[in-house]
Amino acid sequence: DADVTQTPRNRITKTGKRIMLECSQTKGHDRMYWYRQDPGLGLQLIYYSFDVKDINKGEISDGYSVSRQAQAKFSLSLESAIPNQTALYFCATSDSGSGRGPQGWFFGPGTRLTVL
Amino acid sequence: QKEVEQNSGPLSVPEGAIASLNCTYSDRGSQSFFWYRQYSGKSPELIMFIYSNGDKEDGRFTAQLNKASQYVSLLIRDSQPSDSATYLCAVTMNSGYSTLTFGKGTMLLVSP
Numbered sequence: 001d002a003d004v005t006q007t008p009r010n011r012i013t014k015t016g017k018r019i020m021l022e023c024s025q026t027k028g029h030d031r032m033y034w035y036r037q038d039p040g041l042g043l044q045l046i047y048y049s050f051d052v053k054d055i056n057k058g059e060i061s062d063g064y065s066v067s068r069q070a071q072a073k074f075s076l077s078l079e080s081a082i083p084n085q086t087a088l089y090f091c092a093t094s095d096s097g098s099g100r101g102p103q104g105w106f107f108g109p110g111t112r113l114t115v116l
Numbered sequence: 117q118k119e120v121e122q123n124s125g126p127l128s129v130p131e132g133a134i135a136s137l138n139c140t141y142s143d144r145g146s147q148s149f150f151w152y153r154q155y156s157g158k159s160p161e162l163i164m165f166i167y168s169n170g171d172k173e174d175g176r177f178t179a180q181l182n183k184a185s186q187y188v189s190l191l192i193r194d195s196q197p198s199d200s201a202t203y204l205c206a207v208t209m210n211s212g213y214s215t216l217t218f219g220k221g222t223m224l225l226v227s228p
Contacts (some may be wrong), residue, residue, distance in 0.1 A: 033215070039129055040124065042204050042218035043160070050214070058215070105216070107159035 003027050004039070004108040006091050008105050012114045019078040023091030032074035033092040034058075034066060036109075043090060049074055050096065081115040088112050119143075120219035122205050125135070128225045137222050139205030149181055149188045152204040154221065160204055164190060195226045205226040 004025045013019055023032065030051050033044055035043040035058075045058030047066040055066060063085060067075045091108040119142040129135045137151075148167050166179040166188065166224045167202035178191040188207075192199055205219040 031214075035218075040220065042120070042122075042206075042220040043216075045215055045217070048215055088157070105162065110157070110159055112157075 003024075004091060004093055004106050006089075006108040006110060006111045008069045009109065010112045012116065013081055014116050017081050017106055019081050019113065021076045021089055021091075021113070023074045023076070023087075023108055025072050025091075025106070025108075027093050027095070027102075027106055028071075029093040029095040030071060031094045031096055032068065033088045033094075034064075034074070034076045035092060036060060037088045037090065046076065046089075078113075078115075081113075083115045086113060086115045119204055120205055120207055120217055122203075122222045124220060124222060126223040126225045128227065129157065129195050131195060131197060131226055131228050133226075135199065135224055135226070136193045137190040137192070137203050137205075138220055139188045139190075141188070141205075141207050143207070143209065144183075144186065145209055146186075146207040148208045150206040150208075150216065151177075151179060151190045152206060152218075153199075154202045154203075154204055178195050182207070192224075195224075197226050197228050200224055200226045222224035 007022045033048040034046040037043050038082050044060050049068045052068050065077045089111045094105045121140045121209050151164040153163050154160045164179040166181045172179045176193045180189045202221040202223045204217040204221045
């Protein structure tokens with residue numbers, strides 16, 4: 001089984017709908033992240049969480065919210081989806097205590113979201 | 117605002133040639149630098165990281181860092197068609213690797 005899973009993998013929705021993207025990990029990592037990638041662009045940080053009680057905004061948090069339900073689960077919500085939120089969304093995890101640096105980062109397979 | 121700049125490309129090289137990918141960053145406080153490879157529609161894959169000025173080699177890959185010039189590069193020797201992908205430069209501000217800031221990526225095309 002994959003270490004970091006994202007559901008759904010693909011989603012098409014309409015403007016104004018509420019959407020939740022889910023991320024689960026079996027790595028036992030304490031840190032989790034949501035990134036967004038637009039075509040031809042790098043990854044932009046939306047939100048991140050260093051533990052269950054810690055939530056931080058990233059570069060582009062407007063229009064998004066998150067919930068860290070457990071150490072292993074981190075959900076991203078679009079309260080009222082708009083077309084310019086059409087993008088590829090990646091969840092990532094890392095372990096603050098591993099000492100492995102970037103080698104300890106794991107990315108999920110991505111969720112392709114289309115907002116019509 | 118921290119920025120990481122890369123030429124979007126595409127950079128086209130023939131098979132067997134050296135591909136040179138470049139990245140500049142705006143924040144002098146940046147401490148660690150990474151190169152990720154990303155195939156279309158897939159998640160990024162870490163291929164190199166470097167912390168100190170100079171060169172770091174791993175197989176066909178060499179990362180070069182010049183903190184005074186705020187410049188980091190990736191050289192790929194003996195380029196193969198399978199190296200065709202987008203290469204993302206990323207930086208982090210501290211040794212805890214708390215968050216990664218990515219550049220927009222450079223697309224590399226290696227022709228047989």
